[in-house]
């Protein structure tokens with residue numbers, strides 16, 4: 001009988017939350033989580049295939065874990081997530097020591113699969129990668145959350161967009177939305193349990209529609225969750241620019257619980273490249289959306305994702321991306337070099353750029369963004385007071401760190417408990433993080449007046 005499990009997670013916040021659901025399922029069948037693979041009977045690797053390196057990383061990690069089978073013949077290895085979905089049986093051929101492959105739609109079946117393995121019904125290995133026909137994901141009875149103050153809540157899974165570079169629609173399937181009632185029940189429950197921040201999750205989170213009432217949209221859900229008494233902060237990820245309607249922008253403008261940070265993944269500033277990427281918006285439409293957020297009534301920090309070196313990206317296209325970045329002045333950015341992914345449309349495009357050219361472009365983009373971030377941090381944060389949600393001990397092992405509502409990391413001296421809020425005066429800024437001093441330690445009332453209020 002399997003008793004102890006260890007889960008390792010690669011990839012995005014959605015994968016991290018899937019691991020929290022898996023931990024809940026395993027705890028439900030009486031298993032306990034342990035702190036290292038060496039203590040476990042069951043090792044699960046929850047994988048990501050969005051970038052080429054993530055899949056390579058998975059195989060090398062499995063190679064390391066395999067050695068444990070030599071000392072414990074009953075030790076089981078399972079692979080979950082996007083690579084499991086993508087590879088299926090082929091994963092067992094490449095890594096024959098793997099006992100279990102569970103795709104993105106079959107996580108709920110994990111307890112039954114383990115039961116079958118324990119009973120040795122039909123041999124030891126199991127591969128479950130079917131896509132479910134249902135319009136809503138299967139509800140998981142219990143979630144074991146990694147974080148004691150921020151609760152991740154899935155509202156939808158999958159994607160109907162088919163951007164030409166993206167593997168997600170092939171590994172996660174088409175959109176499936178959770179009923180609004182299930183989301184609201186979970187949201188109220190976590191707030192009752194003391195969570196102060198909720199992160200709503202979905203591959204295209206803002207395309208949400210209640211499967212029982214298609215007129216109940218993302219804006220409605222956002223507004224209802226944001227109004228839960230006791231909830232202090234609400235975030236969501238990852239939205240698609242095209243899916244933001246005026247209703248959702250109004251809700252964001254009106255409800256202060258919703259954090260002052262919106263992620264708007266642009267991917268490129270060039271119209272021909274956006275078209276090749278099948279992003280379903282133009283540079284002009286994207287900039288209109290940026291304007292709507294700028295005029296929504298609150299100060300919103302924008303962040304973005306950019307892919308450089310997409311197939312066919314000429315120097316002029318890249319310059320368009322740089323000019324869009326200058327124009328928008330994002331407060332943060334995730335940038336990636338394009339790498340072809342299996343099954344995607346772009347895999348068949350001709351003319352992948354040389355690696356050196358992609359590297360040159362990404363370095364130029366990151367240099368530009370670093371300068372923008374530093375300038376914005378000096379203008380918007382330095383010498384001002386910000387409300388910070390304490391997350392834990394800083395990297396130096398001495399100070400605390402936390403986040404502003406705009407998702408900026410602030411390090412400061414103190415003993416505050418994770419999950420508490422404190423006002424911090426920002427005394428120094430870098431491009432990626434900031435340093436501050438707790439306001440209550442520097443004559444709280446006078447300083448608040450002198451340095452303004454939070455945003």
Ligand code: SF4
Nearest residue numbers: 159161162163166168
């Ligand atoms: S919207 Fe595009 S990039 Fe985002 S998950 Fe769907 S296909 Fe991928």
